[in-house]
Amino acid sequence: MITRLRLENFKSWEDTGDLRLGRLTGLFGTNSSGKTSLLQALLMMRQTVESRDRSRVVHTGDDRSLVDLGTFHDLLYNHDAERPLRLSFSWTLPERLSIANPETPEGVLYRISALSFTTEIRERQERPVVESFAYQFDGHCFGMRRREENGHEKDAYDLNTGDFPAKRVQGRPWPLPSPVKCYGFPDEATGYYQNTGFLPDLVLALEGLFSRLSYLGPLREYPHRTYIWGGDRPLDVGQRGEQAVAALLAARAADLKSGRGEGKGRRYKPIEARIAEWLRKAGLIHSFELRPVAEGRKDFEVKVKTARDSAEVLITDVGFGVSQLLPVLVLCYYVPEGSTILLEQPEIHLHPSVQAALADLFIDVVINRNVQIIVESHSEHLLRRLQRRIAEEAIAPDDTALYFCRREGGASVADKLEVDLYGNIVNWPAGFFGDEMGDLFAKTEAEMRRRAGIPR
Secondary structure (H helix, E strand, C coil): CCCEEEEEEECEEEECCCECCCEHHHEEECCCCHHHHHHHHHHHHHHHHCCCCCCCCCCCCCCCCCCCCCCCHHHHHHHHCCCCEEEEEEEEEEEEEEEEECCCCEEEEEEEEEEEEEEEEEECHHHHEEEEEEEEEEEEEEEEEEEECCCCEEEEHHHCCCCCCEEEEECCCCCCCCCEEECCCCCHHHECCCCCHHHHHHHHHHHHHHHHHHEEECCCCCCCCCEECCCCCCCCCCCCCCCCHHHHHHHHCCCCEEEEHHHCCCEEEEHHHHHHHHHHHHHCCCEEEEEECCCCCEEEEEEEEEECCCCCHHHHCHHHHHHHHHHHHHHHCCCCCEEEEECCCCCCCCCCHHHHHHHHHHHHHHHHHHCEEECCCCCCCHHHHHHHHHHHCCCCHHHEEEEEEEEEEEEEEEECCCCCCCCEEECCCHHHCCCHHHHHHHHHHHHHHEEEEECC
16 A cells, blocks of 8 residues: 655646555545646556566656656656656555565565655656665665766766665676666666675565556546457456456456455455445446356346336446446456555546445445555545545544645645544635635625616
């Protein structure tokens, strides 16, 4: 789980400061306030990790990527090439990482349950160059820093091991070459030293974090009358939800189940049944079923009934809300436990009551599946339901993190919303969901004027 995020000189953010992330994190705010950029920074890291080009410092994207940020120059705050991009985050590991002692392999040097990472990247000669990066845990630090020789900048680096005594291999006094991407130690970091063979384990921990990160964007794919599934198991539902049905069929084939409750009281259901349950709770349908068009075919139909006595129809023949909500539901129950989900405006095209039900869905998933959800939203209904559930003790305030993003002097600012034990936001910002009181005052004034016969 990602527990902290900080961006400096990234798009509209001069400095976010340290943002604490919860099991359920909500990003609210006005348009163009920088909410989406917080998600984009994490998506940039994921596609950098997935890139096959080890020399590519950051993968800023293209038309086939999760996010396309243009050039590195484009993503710098105010497009100022003199400013470095700094990206920093902390996360907990799904399993404790034990680092063997290189001096006595049967011993353990470190036991790591949480890591922090920071990288600094500058634009030099119209290309991004890593200035430094560092992994930190329990007061220890391992990383690399770009060196300057005789005042002249070179793509040569020193290894930083903090208080750990790294031992050079005799006859190999050379500096290190450039890092792998913006976060990895080159092979020479272990080849030039006798006792640094554990450094790749830190890199693998970071790559594991982003391999468990999934994203669903605001624009979902339209439903189809039939879906073709060849038996592949997708990683997630795709950024437009285009793989939602394939994921459901793969879950059925693998007999994947989702649990709810604790200990002996924990009950498991097939993911497909869990999806149907939530669609009923949201009041969208009565029944939901995936079935092949004919025996032995790879073509499948999604059949639904909107009421107990209604006719069974294809998903294309009912309201748009079902097909909008379906990818959200599938993603929440399909990804492995310990994953992080990024959701952008999941409430689009949904009735207010269904928007409120999203809060219940997210609480169920973060509590019962140990999945972290970071959601960007404009929905007052979602927030109000979350506040109610905090008051009802369905989720603790400390398990949530809510932010209101706004622009101030050309830069984005994130205000942490303080939520008490009763679900009240004690520092409710002005204009959070528009000028409700202003509208009520203007309406009352107009009513009084009309009743008095006063012309406009």
